[in-house]
Amino acid sequence: MKRLYSNKLVIFSLVIPGILVFVFAILAPIALSVYYGFTDYSGMGKATFIGMDNYKQLMMDQVFHKSLLNSLFLAIGFIVIQHPIAIIVAAVLDKLQGKAEGIFRCIYFIPNVISVAVIAYLWKFVYNPDFGLLNNFLKMFGYTGKINWFSTDLAIWSVLIVLIWHGFGWGMLIYYTGIKNIDPVLYEAASIDGANGKTTFLQITLPLMKPVIQINVTMAIISALKQMETVYLLTNGGPGNSTQFAANYLYKQAFKAFKYGYGNSIGIVFIIICLIVTVCLNKLFADKKEVA
Amino acid sequence: MKRKIVSLLLVTAMLALGVMGCGSKSKDKADNNKAVANTENTADTASSDDATKEDATADITAEPVTLKLFSNLPDRKNGQGLVEQTIIDEYMKENQNVKIEVEALDEEAYKTKFKAYAMDGMPDVVSIWGQPSFLDEVLDAGILAELSEADYADYGFVSGSLEGFKKDGKLYGLPRNTDVMFFYYNQKMFEDNGWSVPQTYDELLALADKINGAGLTPVAMDGGDGWPMAIYLTDLMVKINGDCSQIVSDAIANGDFSDPVFTKATQILADSAKAGLFQTGYDSQDYGTAMNLFTNGQAAMFYMGSWEASMALNADIPEEIRNNIRVFTMPTVAEGVGKNTDIAAWNGGGYAVSADSEVKEEAIKFLNYMYQPDKLSKYGWVNGVGMSAQDQSAYMTGNETELQLQILDIVNKATSVSGTPVNDCGPSTFKASIESEIQSVSNGSISVEDFLASIGKACK
Numbered sequence: 001m002k003r004l005y006s007n008k009l010v011i012f013s014l015v016i017p018g019i020l021v022f023v024f025a026i027l028a029p030i031a032l033s034v035y036y037g038f039t040d041y042s043g044m045g046k047a048t049f050i051g052m053d054n055y056k057q058l059m060m061d062q063v064f065h066k067s068l069l070n071s072l073f074l075a076i077g078f079i080v081i082q083h084p085i086a087i088i089v090a091a092v093l094d095k096l097q098g099k100a101e102g103i104f105r106c107i108y109f110i111p112n113v114i115s116v117a118v119i120a121y122l123w124k125f126v127y128n129p130d131f132g133l134l135n136n137f138l139k140m141f142g143y144t145g146k147i148n149w150f151s152t153d154l155a156i157w158s159v160l161i162v163l164i165w166h167g168f169g170w171g172m173l174i175y176y177t178g179i180k181n182i183d184p185v186l187y188e189a190a191s192i193d194g195a196n197g198k199t200t201f202l203q204i205t206l207p208l209m210k211p212v213i214q215i216n217v218t219m220a221i222i223s224a225l226k227q228m229e230t231v232y233l234l235t236n237g238g239p240g241n242s243t244q245f246a247a248n249y250l251y252k253q254a255f256k257a258f259k260y261g262y263g264n265s266i267g268i269v270f271i272i273i274c275l276i277v278t279v280c281l282n283k284l285f286a287d288k289k290e291v292a
Numbered sequence: 293m294k295r296k297i298v299s300l301l302l303v304t305a306m307l308a309l310g311v312m313g314c315g316s317k318s319k320d321k322a323d324n325n326k327a328v329a330n331t332e333n334t335a336d337t338a339s340s341d342d343a344t345k346e347d348a349t350a351d352i353t354a355e356p357v358t359l360k361l362f363s364n365l366p367d368r369k370n371g372q373g374l375v376e377q378t379i380i381d382e383y384m385k386e387n388q389n390v391k392i393e394v395e396a397l398d399e400e401a402y403k404t405k406f407k408a409y410a411m412d413g414m415p416d417v418v419s420i421w422g423q424p425s426f427l428d429e430v431l432d433a434g435i436l437a438e439l440s441e442a443d444y445a446d447y448g449f450v451s452g453s454l455e456g457f458k459k460d461g462k463l464y465g466l467p468r469n470t471d472v473m474f475f476y477y478n479q480k481m482f483e484d485n486g487w488s489v490p491q492t493y494d495e496l497l498a499l500a501d502k503i504n505g506a507g508l509t510p511v512a513m514d515g516g517d518g519w520p521m522a523i524y525l526t527d528l529m530v531k532i533n534g535d536c537s538q539i540v541s542d543a544i545a546n547g548d549f550s551d552p553v554f555t556k557a558t559q560i561l562a563d564s565a566k567a568g569l570f571q572t573g574y575d576s577q578d579y580g581t582a583m584n585l586f587t588n589g590q591a592a593m594f595y596m597g598s599w600e601a602s603m604a605l606n607a608d609i610p611e612e613i614r615n616n617i618r619v620f621t622m623p624t625v626a627e628g629v630g631k632n633t634d635i636a637a638w639n640g641g642g643y644a645v646s647a648d649s650e651v652k653e654e655a656i657k658f659l660n661y662m663y664q665p666d667k668l669s670k671y672g673w674v675n676g677v678g679m680s681a682q683d684q685s686a687y688m689t690g691n692e693t694e695l696q697l698q699i700l701d702i703v704n705k706a707t708s709v710s711g712t713p714v715n716d717c718g719p720s721t722f723k724a725s726i727e728s729e730i731q732s733v734s735n736g737s738i739s740v741e742d743f744l745a746s747i748g749k750a751c752k
Binding site for chain 1: 403404407410411429430432433434435509515516571572573575576577581585590719720721723724725728729731732735737738
């Protein structure tokens, strides 16, 4: 068998499907995007080469700047709100043991398995100022006004809450798996030494979870940058462009404004930003590892 | 030896998988078509069954033809979708060799997929809009077949209704409707509360105060989509200045929206939203949500086009509401020259045939069949879906709803029509910009000046 796997023909035949998929499904579309990014292509008819015009326009495009700021806001929201809660819940779940552990683990993961379209419409109804659950809930406490949860000022927060709620289960599950991998002997030793729950969490759980936290933070930032479908269905970037995100803006420009070339230039800048962020995060975490 | 055989088997398996993965395009396409036929149009399947069973006199010896129709009317059981499906069923019954496969998506999804089809091959018959924002790029790309205008001389098209579907004097599509913008209102609710239909814009705002005071929403507005508010702006401009077509075309050509009529109309829109004319959160609510507010009795009025006149016949809407739906047009504006009878109306949606259709002859034959005066026009009227772009006077049945008669009366008495709404007069970049920025200016997050500068920039 070992000899079989050293046969070059076999290696080639096993590797080639993956390479072909990578070339035709990833590299070729990116190369096409690079090409169209230098044209004024509308999506139909002929494309004319216009050099760097699309990129120059993009640098001055305030909506694109706003969408990047919104991505940054979302990433910070994930890191500051979603992940600390996810770690704590994962730690509590770990302590629960028995049936309750399984039940709560499932409950927290449910939003993650529901389709994005369902989630978006569910929350649209929850937020509706006239018949929404949230305003009716407030009515029970005597508040009679109608809060517009998708007003220009509040919309980005409302979107953030939905995304945190939707992605919470996934983050929590990864932390939970990380906690489960920590050797119980450490907790026993800490308990013999008289450490309480808080101390064990801060001194054992958190430090040993560092690699998991690093993965989750990287994934959170990437998913904040890539955000598209929930926002598209929930607000479509509105009102105005108050909840605009790069991927949604790209879609709008390419398919609604018939600026396919410009949409592709957004895509290319978007890929570059994602790559830079990933490299920076890897460096940041790698340096810390070395220091440790 | 054994190792070589295993290697050979593995390589063969990989190649086989690769070949299967690539597959035959035509087979994939055929499978896809089958899937479309099966999943997206069950009515089609059912109706084609009926067709094959019932009409024994039809020509069954002719070559089988499959026509693909791409429609923006996903509801096949109500309104215009029902009319379209009825005609399709009749055509298949009369031409048993023809099978029509329908793929129907709502407007936004439709326009996106239309573009994808434009790159990869269009279906044979497609829904289109005879407006520059949609048609300019489509005609430039040469994807629609030219039609012979002379063929439609006796089809009773309303004068000027074909103009939006032409380029360089050549005809590329046919209009389906005459669209008119109205305030739909609940007459019973008005009578019960002692409210009267406003004649001036100030009266409308005063009425909105009273309706808000009664704990209801004055006007349900689909502000999430942007285009209804852009039509509202057009409606206001007509009331301020009368005919604005030249002002709009100059503004779009020069990217300069500094004409006072734009400033005044936009200011009125922003002031109205601030005064609570629309529902809370109107700028993020979609078509369905806004309409539901009205059809559930939570809103006294609904600003929408004549294509929603079929609400009066929709059994899903409570009888007390659907029987009392009436319309009025945009009231006059103080110091404006436009009269109540100067209305926001245009010929928008329609159909065209793909230039690359392999069954172009049959597709044009079907298109012509749809537009025979006793088809789209008649069925549209009978089903109460508003005004067609053809003369409908011959189809008065005496069973018209009060809403239909009222709409007919308004159109007959109109002293002028606005033509294409402002958002559809420019390139699609301009359309995307105005439909997004109008949300911001109406809710006060940007100034009127910034809004006008921004949409001007989108034209350049």
